[in-house]
Amino acid sequence: MATVVGAVTRAVAAIHQSQQSLTVPSCTSVAASRAVSSQSSRSGHDLARGYSSGAFFASESLHSFVARPANGHQQRRGSCFVVHADADYYATLGVNKNDSKADIKSAYRKLARQFHPDVNKDPGAEQKFKDISNAYEVLSDDEKRSIYDRFGEAGLKGQGAGAGDYNNPFDLFESLFGGMGGMSGKGGSPRNRPQQGDDERYDLTLDFKDAIFGVAKDIKVTRLDSCNTCSGSGAKAGTTPSQCSTCGGQGQVLTTAQTPLGMFQQVATCPSCNGSGEISTPCSTCRGDGRVRTTKRISLKVPAGVDSGSRLRVRSEGNAGRKGGPPGDLYVFIDVKSDPELKRDGTNIYVSAKISYIDAILGTTVKVPTVDGPVDLKIPAGIQPGSSLVMAKRGVPVMGKTNLRGDQLVRVVVQIPNKLSKEERKLVEELAEISKPEVAAAR
Numbered sequence: 001m002a003t004v005v006g007a008v009t010r011a012v013a014a015i016h017q018s019q020q021s022l023t024v025p026s027c028t029s030v031a032a033s034r035a036v037s038s039q040s041s042r043s044g045h046d047l048a049r050g051y052s053s054g055a056f057f058a059s060e061s062l063h064s065f066v067a068r069p070a071n072g073h074q075q076r077r078g079s080c081f082v083v084h085a086d087a088d089y090y091a092t093l094g095v096n097k098n099d100s101k102a103d104i105k106s107a108y109r110k111l112a113r114q115f116h117p118d119v120n121k122d123p124g125a126e127q128k129f130k131d132i133s134n135a136y137e138v139l140s141d142d143e144k145r146s147i148y149d150r151f152g153e154a155g156l157k158g159q160g161a162g163a164g165d166y167n168n169p170f171d172l173f174e175s176l177f178g179g180m181g182g183m184s185g186k187g188g189s190p191r192n193r194p195q196q197g198d199d200e201r202y203d204l205t206l207d208f209k210d211a212i213f214g215v216a217k218d219i220k221v222t223r224l225d226s227c228n229t230c231s232g233s234g235a236k237a238g239t240t241p242s243q244c245s246t247c248g249g250q251g252q253v254l255t256t257a258q259t260p261l262g263m264f265q266q267v268a269t270c271p272s273c274n275g276s277g278e279i280s281t282p283c284s285t286c287r288g289d290g291r292v293r294t295t296k297r298i299s300l301k302v303p304a305g306v307d308s309g310s311r312l313r314v315r316s317e318g319n320a321g322r323k324g325g326p327p328g329d330l331y332v333f334i335d336v337k338s339d340p341e342l343k344r345d346g347t348n349i350y351v352s353a354k355i356s357y358i359d360a361i362l363g364t365t366v367k368v369p370t371v372d373g374p375v376d377l378k379i380p381a382g383i384q385p386g387s388s389l390v391m392a393k394r395g396v397p398v399m400g401k402t403n404l405r406g407d408q409l410v411r412v413v414v415q416i417p418n419k420l421s422k423e424e425r426k427l428v429e430e431l432a433e434i435s436k437p438e439v440a441a442a443r
């Protein structure tokens, strides 16, 4: 038994070595095979992770490798905790704990006007503006305020507030100032300003090996492009937009409604110009939008090492913006076809090799499929059934670092014949006779 334990220890050391050797680009040996005995498999729970094809590998090897693939980094990053110091909302608004809702509202209005980033260009103003909005959002809501009074900021988690989960502070501002008498009057109505175009999504399915080694792909993307007829202005050629007479160019109109509680005034988007403040003869090609749906062919360079779930960003190839705004981005979502023989997990490849019991005893060389094509693998004499051999750097290139590659793990399946010829049987019986003393000694 001592020899088996020794072999396992060496094998685990070899695995660790091979992980480190990933940072050493010079190691390119073909069949640097190292035995990993599965005799050490204590439990199967590691095996189930990330590999479900029915083949099994030594738990040490799989454990070491499963923890490592590229997406493992993201998981780690995703699970990190952000700790916030409790904010004192009362101090932020400069009010007292017993102050009324009206006091809080008036304090918010005063500060929000002072720190709105449109008027206050101090570097800290925007953050301050957000803090004020956050504080007001909580303290203006009776329920949230009472939770906050009792449990602090932590109590508000999951309440639609607290720890970075606030509503847009600008929406809050708009809702209180209604865009009238506030700051947004001078910048023109939002609809008239250039707006960035939306991002576009494209789903791309790749062949197994294309994802591993990278590929150039021509894709056809349909998205909104700037209209050539009107150069994106939306106005018919030769016409100039005139100011909307309904709203006087403001893009908004004031409506008055009589309610049982009195007269209410409300600001609404101008129905005549849809908030643009201008009336123009619409371009007949784009019907005034300034953009038309077109299909464009884009040459895409898919980097080596992408996997299902990878997302490539192609800058500025999304939908065109409105009123001269910048275009959005194109996001290519990758899906990778599976391979009948090679199983991929992150940057490693898993494969099985069948050998006869005689080859297991005497050692042999077999051809195994790899992502580089068939490669000879030397199987050492006395290999144990279920062992895995590591073919260093026969795995998937690490994305962005193509000189680094994962490994291929070959699980050796030893086949025992269920039928022997007369002659074979005779020889095996002879063998049994010879090894009898050995077997007895081992007991």
Ligand SMILES: [Zn+2]
Binding pocket: 244, 245, 246, 247, 248, 249, 250, 251, 252, 270, 271, 272, 273, 274, 275, 276, 277, 278
């Ligand atoms: Zn109008």
Ligand SMILES: [Zn+2]
Binding pocket: 227, 228, 229, 230, 231, 232, 233, 234, 235, 283, 284, 285, 286, 287, 288, 289, 290, 291
């Ligand atoms: Zn047009």
